[in-house]
Amino acid sequence: MKLTVLVVMVAAAGIARADDRAPITFEQALAAVAKAPAAQIGGREIAAAEASAAAAAAWPNPSLRVGTSRLTARVIASAALPLPVFGTVGAAERAAAADAQVVRAEAELVLRDLRHRVAVAWIELARAAADASAQEVAARQAAELQAIAEGRRAAGTGADVDVTVAVAARARADVAASSARRAEDAASAELAGLLGWDPERPLRADGALVTGPAGELPALRGRLGAHPERAAAARRIAAAEASVDQVRAQRWPALALEAELDYDDASMTEGASAWDRSDARIGVALELPVFARLGDRARAAQATAAVQRARLTALDAELGGRLAAAYRRWQSASERLTAMERDVVPAQDRAAALSMQAYREGARDLSSALVAERDLAAARAETNDARATAALAFAELAQAVGEDVHAK
DSSP states (O other): OHHHHHHHHHHHHHHHHHHTSEEEEHHHHHHGGGGSTTHHHHHHHHHHHHHHHHHTTOOOOOEEEEEOOSSSEEEEEEEEEEEOTTSHHHHHHHHHHHHHHHHHHHHHHHHHHHHHHHHHHHHHHHHHHHHHHHHHHHHHHHHHHHHHHHHHHHTTSSOHHHHHHHHHHHHHHHHHHHHHHHHHHHHHHHHHHHHTOOTTSOEEEESOOOOOOOOOHHHHHTTGGGOHHHHHHHHHHHHHHHHHHHHHHTTSOEEEEEEEEEEEETTOOOOSSTTTTOEEEEEEEEEOOSSSOHHHHHHHHHHHHHHHHHHHHHHHHHHHHHHHHHHHHHHHHHHHHHHIIIIIHHHHHHHHHHHHHHHHTTSSOHHHHHHHHHHHHHHHHHHHHHHHHHHHHHHHHHHHHTOOOOOO
């Protein structure tokens, strides 16, 4: 009787501890990514890149010089106004805008990777919670077997060795249940850390794991054209080509409008006033890019663009292989999960129930009941692992396709 009360108290404590955890669904976890600290970096990088693109439209600065002379003009003032009439400013603006698009695409890749990490962390939390629940069930069954063994010994139909074996089995089951709860705490802290929450706040994965369906491989392969990694690679090519255009625009001379005023020139003998002895000049200056090695710079920019195009070709091949591998892993995990849920666990459940009933009736010994219960606990744990593995494989498949996995 005391043992039964103790088992109930332990079970109630486990339920209360589980209820203390804040529930979080898969959709809530993904929605919280937008407010995570790591998600704020990309927005600031995009703002900086867009500001740089706006600054690239600036014209060259005008210059102003003022001086004097002992023998000629008392005040010499000159000004130069560069005129970017050959498209250099426009080319620089387009290059900066292309670079900003690259930053935007890479920031989206970082955010997408963060969402994937959060999805994996939530699945691991769900796996840990399911494993903890299975271990608690196994611990309760071990306690029940211990109670039965002690009752049979008290009735004179059982032996001390059966009680000793049952006590050892229960101790092992209790240790496994405690370890599983610690693993759930660790998974909770990891998910909370990714979301920027308090890691000491215990979380509980709420909702079913998403394991499919994924669709047919040819249809998935047709969606690779819109893959975010491919889009980022295409923007890197556009940025490299814009840099080529920028270098080519610099082959034209830089034009500047110049003006000079010589006030009160002492070398001029005519004129009764200072303004009469003043002169003004206006002209045009051309800055010739003779020594700028623009040919080498243009070839370097073209080579960079060629590298980016080669990377896109390699990425296309990599994405195709990654998708095929992820699809096969998802197929394998789904088939394993189906077999465990449909065939293995029901059979083990029936075997454990029959062994327990036979032990209660004295038709079988304790070892057979313990083996059946352990096999059932192992089958349940393996099913939980298969379900989490299938969910992770589905998340990896969505990542390979270039999309986010969503809850049902």
